[in-house]
Amino acid sequence: MSDIAISIKGLYKIFGKHPEKAVQYVKDGMSKADLLEKHNHVLGLKNINIDIPAHKISVIMGLSGSGKSTLIRHINRLIEPTKGSINAYGEDVLLMSKDELREFRRHKASMVFQKFGLHVHKTVAENVAYGLVIQGTSLDQAKSDSHKWLERVGLDGFEDYYPAQLSGGMQQRVGLARALATDADILLMDEAFSALDPLIKADMQDILLGLQKELNKTIVFITHDLDEALRIGDSIAILRDGEVIQQGDPQAIILKPEDDYIVDFIQDINRGRIIRIKSIMNKGNSVDGPSFHQNDVLEDVLPGVVASSNHIANVTNDNGDIIGSIELKEIANAIAKPAVENNTNTNYK
Amino acid sequence: MSFFDKFPSMSRDELLDFKKNVDSGFSEFTGEYGEAIEAFFDPLLWFLVWFEKLLLSTPWPIILFIVGALAWAGSRSIKIVIGAILAFVAIGYFGMWVDTISTLAIVSVATLICIAIGIPMGILMARSKYAQALVTPLLDIMQTIPAFVYLIPVVMLLGIGKVPGLIAVCIYALPPIVRLTNLGIRLVSKEALEAADAFGASYRQRLFGVQIPLALPNIFAGINQTIMMALSMVVITSMIGVAGLGVPVLRSISNQYLALGLLNGLAIVALAIIFDRVTQEYGKRLQKHRYGDHS
Ligand SMILES: Nc1ncnc2c1ncn2[C@@H]1O[C@H](COP(=O)(O)OP(=O)(O)O)[C@@H](O)[C@H]1O
Ligand SMILES: [Mg+2]
Numbered sequence: 001m002s003d004i005a006i007s008i009k010g011l012y013k014i015f016g017k018h019p020e021k022a023v024q025y026v027k028d029g030m031s032k033a034d035l036l037e038k039h040n041h042v043l044g045l046k047n048i049n050i051d052i053p054a055h056k057i058s059v060i061m062g063l064s065g066s067g068k069s070t071l072i073r074h075i076n077r078l079i080e081p082t083k084g085s086i087n088a089y090g091e092d093v094l095l096m097s098k099d100e101l102r103e104f105r106r107h108k109a110s111m112v113f114q115k116f117g118l119h120v121h122k123t124v125a126e127n128v129a130y131g132l133v134i135q136g137t138s139l140d141q142a143k144s145d146s147h148k149w150l151e152r153v154g155l156d157g158f159e160d161y162y163p164a165q166l167s168g169g170m171q172q173r174v175g176l177a178r179a180l181a182t183d184a185d186i187l188l189m190d191e192a193f194s195a196l197d198p199l200i201k202a203d204m205q206d207i208l209l210g211l212q213k214e215l216n217k218t219i220v221f222i223t224h225d226l227d228e229a230l231r232i233g234d235s236i237a238i239l240r241d242g243e244v245i246q247q248g249d250p251q252a253i254i255l256k257p258e259d260d261y262i263v264d265f266i267q268d269i270n271r272g273r274i275i276r277i278k279s280i281m282n283k284g285n286s287v288d289g290p291s292f293h294q295n296d297v298l299e300d301v302l303p304g305v306v307a308s309s310n311h312i313a314n315v316t317n318d319n320g321d322i323i324g325s326i327e328l329k330e331i332a333n334a335i336a337k338p339a340v341e342n343n344t345n346t347n348y349k
Numbered sequence: 350m351s352f353f354d355k356f357p358s359m360s361r362d363e364l365l366d367f368k369k370n371v372d373s374g375f376s377e378f379t380g381e382y383g384e385a386i387e388a389f390f391d392p393l394l395w396f397l398v399w400f401e402k403l404l405l406s407t408p409w410p411i412i413l414f415i416v417g418a419l420a421w422a423g424s425r426s427i428k429i430v431i432g433a434i435l436a437f438v439a440i441g442y443f444g445m446w447v448d449t450i451s452t453l454a455i456v457s458v459a460t461l462i463c464i465a466i467g468i469p470m471g472i473l474m475a476r477s478k479y480a481q482a483l484v485t486p487l488l489d490i491m492q493t494i495p496a497f498v499y500l501i502p503v504v505m506l507l508g509i510g511k512v513p514g515l516i517a518v519c520i521y522a523l524p525p526i527v528r529l530t531n532l533g534i535r536l537v538s539k540e541a542l543e544a545a546d547a548f549g550a551s552y553r554q555r556l557f558g559v560q561i562p563l564a565l566p567n568i569f570a571g572i573n574q575t576i577m578m579a580l581s582m583v584v585i586t587s588m589i590g591v592a593g594l595g596v597p598v599l600r601s602i603s604n605q606y607l608a609l610g611l612l613n614g615l616a617i618v619a620l621a622i623i624f625d626r627v628t629q630e631y632g633k634r635l636q637k638h639r640y641g642d643h644s
Contacts, residue, residue, distance in 0.1 A: 134554055188547075
């Protein structure tokens, strides 16, 4: 279990005057809508249980209002829970004293915000150095560190600019550099790229993935964008109305959606370009046909399988050993959209 | 039906007794504590006298230079610097130099006191809604109660002179800086504060690193208002023996000296405009970086 960085157990959050009372209604099965209507309390989170693996990118996804921001803010306790526990590196964040919590935020978990959260009265370099200054790092050290991190996000030369002089994408790079500068292992990113144009967004995802290869941070990444989730997530948890309705390997979520809400979510993705053959292969011995690497996506192997005489292909691992096989029929099935079982029930708020 | 014809009130005797009691109570209080309170304000008096003497003993060209330099430091505008110097030259030429310097001294000291008291008060108000609920009506009273009403107890307590004048000015001029400090801090964006919290800022780091710097333009608007209101008290304070431009104005009212009143009135206006332009320009410069001017 040592590779679990953060473990969230039985977490509830209810906004309102008497959350302790309201939490019982929720436990007894009351819906978010009913809770609001009958008791004037907002259900933020309901019985969340998530293990966040260390050094991986864990994506939490859901529509607006599903509780993503509320959830991520519990990890560094910007929001106090109604009930539950959050364990980070063996310490319960919810039991920390004020001072301990401050130390935790200074050294263990940093954050990147949707609206950047930069300090407009400080220069870019001062913004990046912010976490370091708060930690009490010497000014010289903070300055040289902030320079280093600005370089890493491609913003060297902008040290003395003010945030208002930069574009949105550049501002968020400052936000990212500021979060990385504190050397915290946990990086909390709340819709960090959602406010950016598609091209800039893709750039930022590349920057993040590039840095992650080297830095191996434990990243919790919030998004409402499935393409983004699939692109960067090592695992995905899907929230609806404050509840996790499915979590795990992104491939499994696409192939076996457990819920109409998720079916809706994955409706419009390009399945051929996302599903890897290892996710649908049959384990077993070699067959008579071409071979493909297990991480190849369906679209890439399709022409080869079609061209082969038996419409079947081998799946190999990194060493080139055959670990299973895949048939054309299975590829076609995987590419086809899953049926929406109940067509009338596709409007989620 | 006579009950409805006249509002039921205390009898004359009762009312008289009530007023007498209040008056004698306050007189006793004055007798008891007047000297102690006066002694408490002694350092203030000493400072005000010292500052006024310092300004008056400074040769006028140096004062002109300082006025120009301060105007430049605040506004970075050559127009405002020239305007300020010309105004002071005119003031001197029309024989109002000494009164103007006295007014300048009391307004400066009053402003300093208001800053020293008002900014912490504003911070406290922004921090706690109870403080806000308590202080807001107090500020309302300070701003609306006629100055003559609070002059009575102040004069009873401290007599006539500079210190009661200064206190009267401060009572009137304090509210804007408190209000605008409070407002400025409350207007600091939630995002900026959340970022400070998320990185583990302590209360002090949050206050001095984020809230006050971001509230500074509003705080400056408050200082500007405080100065304006202090200047507008000049005539009233001259009624309780404070030297300055208010004295000739008062004299010209009772003797119908039109020119004298006009000149001194205009001198007050000139001071107000100079203070206003300089502090406003400074306030504008403070928030320049918030807008995307690529410099
Ligand atoms: N401070 C609050 N008071 C009351 N309700 C809140 C508060 N913060 C969030 N909520 C509610 O909790 C739910 C989840 O919000 P949020 O976590 O911001 O969603 P998301 O980030 O997924 O868009 C929403 O219904 C929202 O209205
Ligand atoms: Mg959100």
